[in-house]
Amino acid sequence: MSRYIPKKQKNRLLPYKGFSLPEVLIAAVILMIIISAVVESQIKSFRTIETSGQRHAVQAKINEDINMLRSQSNRWQCVNGTACSGLAADQDVPRRFNLTHCQNNNPLENYPIEETPVEISGGGITIERKMSRDPSNRRINVDYTSKVGGRTMTTTSSIVPEALKWCG
Numbered sequence: 001m002s003r004y005i006p007k008k009q010k011n012r013l014l015p016y017k018g019f020s021l022p023e024v025l026i027a028a029v030i031l032m033i034i035i036s037a038v039v040e041s042q043i044k045s046f047r048t049i050e051t052s053g054q055r056h057a058v059q060a061k062i063n064e065d066i067n068m069l070r071s072q073s074n075r076w077q078c079v080n081g082t083a084c085s086g087l088a089a090d091q092d093v094p095r096r097f098n099l100t101h102c103q104n105n106n107p108l109e110n111y112p113i114e115e116t117p118v119e120i121s122g123g124g125i126t127i128e129r130k131m132s133r134d135p136s137n138r139r140i141n142v143d144y145t146s147k148v149g150g151r152t153m154t155t156t157s158s159i160v161p162e163a164l165k166w167c168g
Helices: 007-013 021-075 162-166
Strands: 118-120 125-133 140-148 151-159
Touching (some): 021 125, 021 140, 021 151
Antiparallel strands (some): 118 125, 125 140, 140 151
């Protein structure tokens, strides 16, 4: 004995295959939210890497400039023909410095102070350098300021010229 089931009712009783439209739309929205979060995270990561590279380039240029200034300070008041001149021919001659600056109240009075910006080639980044004599008149303070990634970066260093160490 079979029972007659109308066609409309028969379709309801059969298990459906696939997803309904609301289920597909909800899944698509969730997937889009996840993908947009991942893409945003990747973009932030790339920006951070770029800013980090710029900071590294600025710090490397500052270190290079400090080394150059220290080299110049070691030659300040140097007697020509001695090892402090930096020439290869003079490297075996003991260092000697003019000591006339030692009698002054301000021994660094004649020290050349240059306040020129330091450029990083190709990066469009400028590093501002300010040099000043320390109140003790025994060292030079060098302050560097630069903007990287919207943030201000500052570095400070002190330089004691070799000739001051000979003042006693």
